[in-house]
Amino acid sequence: MDEKSCAPSDNITNWDQIDWNRAEMCVRKLQARIVKAWKEGRTGKAKSLMRILTHSFYAKALAVKRVTENRGKRTSGIDRVLWSTKKSKFDAIGSLRRRGYNPLPLRRIYIKKPNGKMRPISIPTMRDRAMQALYKMALEPVAEIKADPNSYGFRACRASHDAIEQCYIVLSRAVMATWVLEGDIKGAFDNVSHQWMIENIPMDTEMLRKFLKSGYVDCGKLFPTEKGTAQGGVISPTLFNCVLDGLETEIQKLASTLRHKTGGNPKINVIRYADDFIVTGASKEILEQDVKPTIERFLETRGLQLSHEKTIITHINEGFDFLGWNVRKYKGKLIIKPAKARIKAFLDSVRKVAKSAKAAKQEDLINILNPKIRGWANYHKSVCAKETFSYVDHKIRVCLWKWAMRRHPNKGKKWIARKYFHRIGKRSQLFATKAKAATIQGKDKFLELVRASDTKIVRHVKVKAYLNPFDPDWDEYLKHRHTHHRIVKTDTDTSSIQPDRLLHGGFVRA
Numbered sequence: 003m004d005e006k007s008c009a010p011s012d013n014i015t016n017w018d019q020i021d022w023n024r025a026e027m028c029v030r031k032l033q034a035r036i037v038k039a040w041k042e043g044r045t046g047k048a049k050s051l052m053r054i055l056t057h058s059f060y061a062k063a064l065a066v067k068r069v070t071e072n073r074g075k076r077t078s079g080i081d082r083v084l085w086s087t088k089k090s091k092f093d094a095i096g097s098l099r100r101r102g103y104n105p106l107p108l109r110r111i112y113i114k115k116p117n118g119k120m121r122p123i124s125i126p127t128m129r130d131r132a133m134q135a136l137y138k139m140a141l142e143p144v145a146e147i148k149a150d151p152n153s154y155g156f157r158a159c160r161a162s163h164d165a166i167e168q169c170y171i172v173l174s175r176a177v178m179a180t181w182v183l184e185g186d187i188k189g190a191f192d193n194v195s196h197q198w199m200i201e202n203i204p205m206d207t208e209m210l211r212k213f214l215k216s217g218y219v220d221c222g223k224l225f226p227t228e229k230g231t232a233q234g235g236v237i238s239p240t241l242f243n244c245v246l247d248g249l250e251t252e253i254q255k256l257a258s259t260l261r262h263k264t265g266g267n268p269k270i271n272v273i274r275y276a277d278d279f280i281v282t283g284a285s286k287e288i289l290e291q292d293v294k295p296t297i298e299r300f301l302e303t304r305g306l307q308l309s310h311e312k313t314i315i316t317h318i319n320e321g322f323d324f325l326g327w328n329v330r331k332y333k334g335k336l337i338i339k340p341a342k343a344r345i346k347a348f349l350d351s352v353r354k355v356a357k358s359a360k361a362a363k364q365e366d367l368i369n370i371l372n373p374k375i376r377g378w379a380n381y382h383k384s385v386c387a388k389e390t391f392s393y394v395d396h397k398i399r400v401c402l403w404k405w406a407m408r409r410h411p412n413k414g415k416k417w418i419a420r421k422y423f424h425r426i427g428k429r430s431q432l433f434a435t436k437a438k439a440a441t442i443q444g445k446d447k448f449l450e451l452v453r454a455s456d457t458k459i460v461r462h463v464k465v466k467a468y469l470n471p472f473d474p475d476w477d478e479y480l481k482h483r484h485t486h487h488r489i490v491k492t493d494t495d496t497s498s499i500q501p502d503r504l505l506h507g508g509f510v511r512a
Contacts, residue, residue: 014059017088022067025060029139032058033472036143041473045204048351052140052205062098063134066091069128069236079127080109098132105130105212110220110230116347122192124218124232134237141205143472145240150203150250151467154278156239159471159480162325164386165275167339167464169329170283172271173318174336179282181270182329183289184322185297185335186312190277191238192230194245195305200233202242213237229305245304246274249297253281256296260288268292275325289315296438327385338385345390348378349397356405364422364435365449367405371398372452379454383464391454402433402451424448 014020022078032055033427039048055061069075070085074279078084085091115121126134142158149157154165172178200207213235217226231238236303250272257270269284270293281297294308301307316322321330323341330337344368352371359367375398406422423431426448434450463483469476 017092020060020063020324022064025064028058028060029064030472033139033143034474036475037147037470041143048144049204052144055140056100056136056206059095061136061139062095062132065098065132065139066094069131074131078109079125080106081127081131081483083128085128087506094132097129098136100206102208102278103133103209103212105133105216107216107224108218108227108234110218116343121233123234125234126216126232130213130216130483131236133209134235137205137209137213138237138240141203141237141240141244141265143470144204145244145247146470146472149243149247150272150274152250152272153243153247153274155274155278156243159469160465162275163462164465165273165325166329166385167325167462168273169280169324170336170338171464172273173331174331176334179271179284180318181286181289181315182318182322183281183293183315184280184324185281186309186311187277187301188307188309189230190306191242193305193307194230194242194328196227196229198304199241199245200403203241219265242276245306246277249274249279249300251297252300253293256292256319260290260292266483273324276327280322280324286315286317296328326381340382340385340387340390341483345394349394349401352398353401356401360405360408363432367402368433368435368449368451375452375454379452379457383457383460386459388455389458391457394454398451398454399431399433424450426450429442450478 032051034412036048036051036055037050039045064418066085070091075086076084077266085094106129108125108126111125112120113123133464146157152165152166152168154160154162154168173182196211199214200211203210214231215227217224218232219225253270253272257268260268260270267284268288269282270288271282273280281289281293283293294313298308318329318331318336321328323329323343326341327338328341352374355370356367357375359370362370375394378394379387382390401420402422406418410418410421419431422433422435424434426432426434432448432453434448437447437449465483466479469479471480
């Protein structure tokens with residue numbers, strides 16, 4: 003496939019004429035060729051193919067589609083421009099040109115973190131987002147080759163469930179490691195060295211420099227960006243993964259050295275999700291005296307450092323929280339369950355919805371809460387969560403009883419119970435209301451609140467460590483995985499998408 007074969011064969015004049023199946027197929031073929039050339043050591047050929055991809059009409063169209071269909075499509079940059087019409091989207095394809103391209107500064111906003119502090123988010127313009135998505139398509143095939151095998155964050159066909167399943171694999175048995183280093187990088191996205199990225203990340207260095215040096219506008223003032231990569235940029239998670247790739251290799255080299263020196267197994271394993279990672283070890287001394295200094299040296303070359311306050315070493319019997327789950331051994335048995343902080347945050351969000359819906363109809367409240375409960379339960383259904391689901395159902399029922407009591411201060415409890423809580427089949431006291439379609443075969447039809455405890459616990463099947471979804475050698479594995487395993491699907495997980503339908507522009511947490 004040459005550059006001409008990436009262009010549309012017919013004269014496409016509007017957005018509706020684009021054949022998206024063909025677009026995805028053309029981009030996928032180019033990405034597969036990039037992987038093949040890089041694996042064979044032909045880096046010059048791979049870079050030439052990356053250039054062809056970034057100049058392809060279909061790749062540009064997919065980049066525009068990517069940024070106009072995600073959850074940030076209604077959030078504009080400093081130019082306040084949105085591509086909301088088909089004409090503006092089609093015109094945008096022609097604007098994605100490398101020659102003369104200069105990104106506009108980012109729009110800085112702040113969102114509240116769980117600990118109460120404010121996190122800065124930098125928002126590019128739509129055009130800059132599309133350019134980043136375009137160059138991300140070219141970078142990802144190579145980034146997957148160079149990636150650590152047990153890195154699971156912001157990568158196609160991987161999710162947090164794979165990371166927590168790897169925790170089970172390396173910690174569950176009695177002969178496994180008993181100590182865990184919980185790593186936390188201080189200001190990870192804000193402090194990474196631009197010079198290191200420009201010298202080491204395998205992409206168009208001129209475009210990378212422009213993405214990194216665009217600056218940001220805060221309270222009407224322009225500030226330069228001398229270090230870091232913007233949280234909010236489409237390509238930022240992939241760039242940051244490239245920065246931390248190699249950490250597992252360095253630690254495994256240390257493990258090999260310790261094994262030869264002491265003759266024992268240090269039981270060192272690394273599990274990383276973006277900038278959150280854990281390292282297991284046979285003893286606290288190994289993690290403190292050998293592993294931690296190795297990590298610090300690795301990060302120092304990239305302009306990063308560990309947070310000494312948040313980086314702690316924990317015994318597995320005390321347990322630790324990772325990606326919203328608590329991992330702990332009880333009398334020698336490893337149990338993974340939802341973290342208390344996540345349970346509290348979820349229940350607080352339900353109470354907030356109920357409080358804001360004081361005058362809403364019961365039907366409307368149920369329609370708001372059902373997707374929320376179902377989504378939270380589905381996220382946690384791969385761990386030991388049955389007791390947690392029952393606890394959450396109880397707390398939600400108490401919340402909704404208070405909501406109903408508040409609406410009818412002059413009515414008795416029995417009257418309120420009869421109005422809002424019904425018997426459906428063999429179950430009683432379900433928060434439900436009669437649907438508009440009143441009867442089905444002579445029986446009342448109810449719209450009922452979803453119960454988290456009705457969600458079945460299904461063990462997640464971990465993805466293979468060396469999977470590269472851009473390599474055709476893995477297509478059969480991905481098809482088999484999609485067909486034979488019930489994959490847990492989250493907002494950042496594309497593992498349940500068939501490989502021939504996977505939009506290889508990747509994904510980013512909104």
